[in-house]
Amino acid sequence: MSDNKKYYYLKLKDNFFDSEEMKILESQKNGIEYQTLYLKLCLLSLKSDGKLIFKDYIPYDINMLSTVLRVGIDTVKTGIELLNKLKLIEITHSGIMYMTDIQSLIGKGSSEGDRIKSYRKRIKNESKNTAKRTLGVQMYSNRTPELELELELEKELEKEKDNIDRFFCDWWELYDKKVGKQKAIKEFIKLHPNNELFNLIMNHTKKYCETRDKEFRKDPDGYIKNKCWNDKIIEKTKKQKQNPEDLQKAYKLLDKLGASKNV
Numbered sequence: 001m002s003d004n005k006k007y008y009y010l011k012l013k014d015n016f017f018d019s020e021e022m023k024i025l026e027s028q029k030n031g032i033e034y035q036t037l038y039l040k041l042c043l044l045s046l047k048s049d050g051k052l053i054f055k056d057y058i059p060y061d062i063n064m065l066s067t068v069l070r071v072g073i074d075t076v077k078t079g080i081e082l083l084n085k086l087k088l089i090e091i092t093h094s095g096i097m098y099m100t101d102i103q104s105l106i107g108k109g110s111s112e113g114d115r116i117k118s119y120r121k122r123i124k125n126e127s128k129n130t131a132k133r134t135l136g137v138q139m140y141s142n143r144t145p146e147l148e149l150e151l152e153l154e155k156e157l158e159k160e161k162d163n164i165d166r167f168f169c170d171w172w173e174l175y176d177k178k179v180g181k182q183k184a185i186k187e188f189i190k191l192h193p194n195n196e197l198f199n200l201i202m203n204h205t206k207k208y209c210e211t212r213d214k215e216f217r218k219d220p221d222g223y224i225k226n227k228c229w230n231d232k233i234i235e236k237t238k239k240q241k242q243n244p245e246d247l248q249k250a251y252k253l254l255d256k257l258g259a260s261k262n263v
Contacts, residue, residue: 030075
């Protein structure tokens with residue numbers, strides 16, 4: 001049965017631990033742990049071509065590395081700082097970590113130099129692009145509160161204007177005394193009416209108009225300016241209609257009384 005799995009591996013030179021970087025790491029307190037950490041990071045980055053990223057989507061952070069590599073979080077944190085200072089790790093503005101020497105630890109042959117050069121160029125470009133995106137986001141973020149506030153204010157003013165126009169047109173038709181419209185509009189705008197106030201005005205106006213003939217109503221601007229919807233409506237007393245049959249009965253009664261008196 002053929003093995004279709006893809007394997008990743010490092011090739012260390014026999015003088016790997018004699019490099020200046022490894023000697024400096026080893027000279028630190030717990031230096032052997034930092035060397036081991038470095039090798040583990042290199043192995044972890046192989047699948048992503050030197051990038052420390054989980055499933056090509058989530059950049060590894062200190063906590064994730066501590067869990068995945070089974071190394072204490074303090075060791076990982078201090079080790080990353082040391083490796084970064086030694087240029088064995090490069091951290092971009094977005095927080096992605098690259099193992100800078102990974103290309104020298106895999107493969108062999110005359111293509112190694114070109115491969116290392118190409119890889120370092122890619123890291124540099126990635127870092128620049130990330131910096132540009134970050135700067136763009138920061139500039140946008142710096143402007144965002146003011147822009148959003150201005151846009152929200154414009155939206156609110158536009159919405160309020162539309163509501164006032166609609167409210168006034170409805171009220172104007174109901175009040176039905178077509179005089180001094182511009183004055184009435186100016187007074188209406190000063191109210192900044194919401195739905196609750198508008199409903200109150202409309203309910204009062206309807207009853208007011210039912211009890212007042214058009215010629216006896218206040219001018220529209222006066223009604224609004226004086227906030228007459230707060231006034232109590234005094235209804236006209238209605239004259240009671242006489243029933244013709246009752247009148248005839250009354251006349252007959254009067255006639256009988258008159259006849260009796262003459263007798």
